[in-house]
Amino acid sequence: MTPPPACPLDPLVPGTRAVELVAALTSRGQTMATAESLTGGLLAATVAGVPGASVVLRGGLIVYATDLKATLAGVDPDLLAADGPVAGRTAAGLARGAQTRCGADWGVGLTGVAGPDEQDGHAVGTVYLGIAGPDGIGVIDLALPGDRWAVRAAAVDAAVSGLLARLDVGVPR
Known part of the structure; x- marks a missing residue:
């Protein structure tokens, strides 16, 4: 089995937004938590890779199994x-579960199909991103291209960008 390529979400690689997310949350004195299915903790790991993340990252739930x-x-x-x-x-x-169970200002939920096969009639690349915050809950429907790794990485990128947008940090809505 070939290992995945270097993570394009490494927070210290130029062009990633996790550093910006940690800075934005820190400046607001706010926290976040995740509940991840298809990404299996990759979002929390990406944020945790940023120096200073312990100030904003409360925790994460890996909820791969439906139950x-x-x-x-x-x-x-x-x-x-x-x-x-x-x-x-x-x-x-x-x-909402990540937000309440971890006692965070913001909760991010990710569920979808990374592949290689469709699941319950959903095509590979179908991803749903939920963001719960002080101003309510929003959901973004995504159709992401690529193989399993690409879908998972793109889902994490969308989550970081989506939360930045909710924080009004220069991201188009």
């Missing part, structure tokens, strides 16, 4: 039964 979305992140089991694990309302529930 853990309910038991760890607090997503309503009836919602999971109705919508499934790959859905916008599931991403919103993950975001």
Whole structure:
């Protein structure tokens, strides 16, 4: 098995936005937490790679299995039964769960299909990003190209950019 290429999300590589996210949250005195399915903790690891992240990163939940979305992140089991694990309302529930379970100002939830095969009728690259904050919860539907690694990396990039947008840090909405 070939290892993945160098992580394009390394916070210390020029062009990544994790450093900017940590700085923005730090300047506001705010915190974040994650509930991640398809990314398996990659978002939290990307943020944690930034020096000073301990001031803003409260924690993260890896909820790869559907039952853990309910038991760890607090997503309503009836919602999971109705919508499934790959859905916008599931991403919103993950975001709210990360926020409340970790006691953070912001919660980010990621769920989707990284591949190589479709899941429950959802194409590879289907990703739902939920962001819960002081101003409510928003969900972004994404269709990301590429192989498994590319989809996961792009989902993390979208999450960082999405949270920066919610913080109004020079990112188009």
